[in-house]
Amino acid sequence: MSISNTATPPKRKPTIVRWLIFILMLVLGAINYIDRTSLGIAMPFIQEEFGIHDERIVGLIHSAFFWSYALMQIPSGFLADRFKTRTIIAVATIIWGAFQAVGAACHQVLTLSLTRIGLGISEAPIMPAGAKLMGNWLTPNERGRGSMLLDGGAPLGTALGALLLTWLIGHFGSWRIAFIIAGVGTVVVGAMAWFFIRDKPSEHPSVNAEELTYIEEGINSAKTSSPSKTRLRDILPYLTQLNVLALIGGWACYSTVFYGLMVWVPAYLKTAHGFNVKEMGGAMTIMFLLCFVGQQLGGYIADKWRSAGTAPNKVFHVLLAISAIVSGGGVFLCANTSSPTMAVIFLTIALFPLRWASVYWSIPGLLGAQKMAGTITGTMNFCSNMTAAIVPILVGWMIHRTGSYYSAMMFFAFAAAGYLVCSMLINFNRPMVLKDPE
Template structure:
């Protein structure tokens, strides 16, 4: 079905929030299936006899290898055909492979199953970015994209809580099977509820009833347009730098809680899910709201918002990891409570970039190029963020184990904080160029 046959008129303003809710739900499952490995690291490593480095390789490279490379051709299709159908197929595929993870019998089989999850999720994000840009006007896009990004803390929290509790009571295999089945069942509902909007419809002047849409641009043309814009590269590599630490910490923080804070799997499931849920939701929403307000005055506000957030988050994160030294003889419960409260701050600040930066990327290319432009951005962000981030922390933990023993993961996480400082620098540089590269 061609794009001209999908949607001839923009739906009413209320319906856009129905679409936003459905996209958030799908993105929640996207991250639940992606991040559930973090809480299941201990039982999987014990059963398969894996090192931290091997587990990081399976969690990152296995997923990112096809996730990032296939996103480009899928985005090319999404700029020409139904984005809703593509997302429906993607949801079915990655959920099916998530369930398949529960039937694997070793490292190589689980590695291949996670590659399958990456294949499916390659079609889950870029089309959603593009649809949201076509449903919401410019003045609301950062907030809409920030709301969409709620799927990250919701999925991370659900993965930790549901995956952890299922693993405690029924084993880690059941956790994979259960969450995968939910996605397969949701796919037909998503297809029935969500409609594909007219491309560029939210940018049209009031009263414009034009039904002819601009044809999708060839991939080479999209690459040429973006290659000439320094802000695209600064935003992409800035996001990638933050994602190296973001994805890495999200995967390994549950293991840190069990190794260094002495929590059980059940306790970690509740503890980490609370941090991810409350900290993530607050940080993402504030990032979108602040960026929309600052961006209305100056385009530089979009990258400056997360740049400042990263600079604040680094000392907060280090403080949270060492909260035990602050409470002295008050007992382990007080240290855990203090750590929980402090962890909320960097968890939120480290996700504040999602709304502002994804909104800015949408304005670096015309409407017919948005899905492909988003996929190119995600290619850089995820290829470095997922593939490098999860493996980096596991590898450094193995290398530091002779010197630090059980605390090697703590020191591995310390070294990763430098990636947030690099991200802040790149976003500061992007803020100086963004207005010149902006497409209204």
């Protein structure tokens, strides 16, 4: 007599491919900001070599990146909605790495500015494409952490860039070699992105059935409409909604604070507080590394708080209010201290919760607009980077006119107040109205 084996096989744990993809996006974001930060770190040496003595020229060089980056945001978001996200991310990364390396061959302000324009164009698709990936790979209750990973490369890359680039410049005695190494490293990671990232979980060979089911059930339970063909003009109905306008305004104000500090803090510490290159690199590393830690903490708190059943309005309004108030207060206190140590402490306090604004990337998907998430976030980033393009010029003029950084720091504190107001105007109980194309 035979006995058949009817035991149910043990249920497998879901794989974590979705998180590995967003860790890779974190790495890409960090490299993105290492390449951006390279100019700010190297600028004192570039000024000396190129004979630049006018801070307004420095502001123009910094702004070259942001003009091109901003102008490509809406087209990049549209591309993310229409074409394969994996291809867009890999190709963009490889091209921007090439522009970073070519910058090492420049000997004039014009040619250096042109490489920064190329860097801005090629970096532009990464964040809208990442927002699209987030909607396809993460459930609604995971998107707080996903947003922080997606956007966490900014403080992490700034911190690592300050450490790496100051070491490379000190070791080789050349900012040019530092640019080449950063560019080649970027190209290598771009190739890695092509081999690992897929547009959807169902396309990835390493996703098991349990993870696929978990993702699909989580996303399908939150869907409010069926997908349809995306057209660029479909963004127009969204631009009449207060939620979208507040999203755009808040991100522009936040970006003014973050990019203003990222671009000008190296020169501020050197000029206002007498830091040498090693002290400057060390301070930047501490400030932006803790900014990264604070960012990940914010994402964890947001997801856990929401999972406990707390209303989205309360979760996001409290977190964003803390972010804006602490950041603005820290910058204000920094502007009013003469102590180098206290300046670093106040800037660290300001930066720690500032990147909680990264939840902005998940808001279109959370409010039912996943079909247009790439285009909406591209529009959001376009407006913020147009602001970021103007800010270096404006700050350079302020410094040239006043002979100090005080007015610039107060300007950043004022922008933090704008970030607070716009964040409070976003109603997380009001879905974004979806307009299906006719």
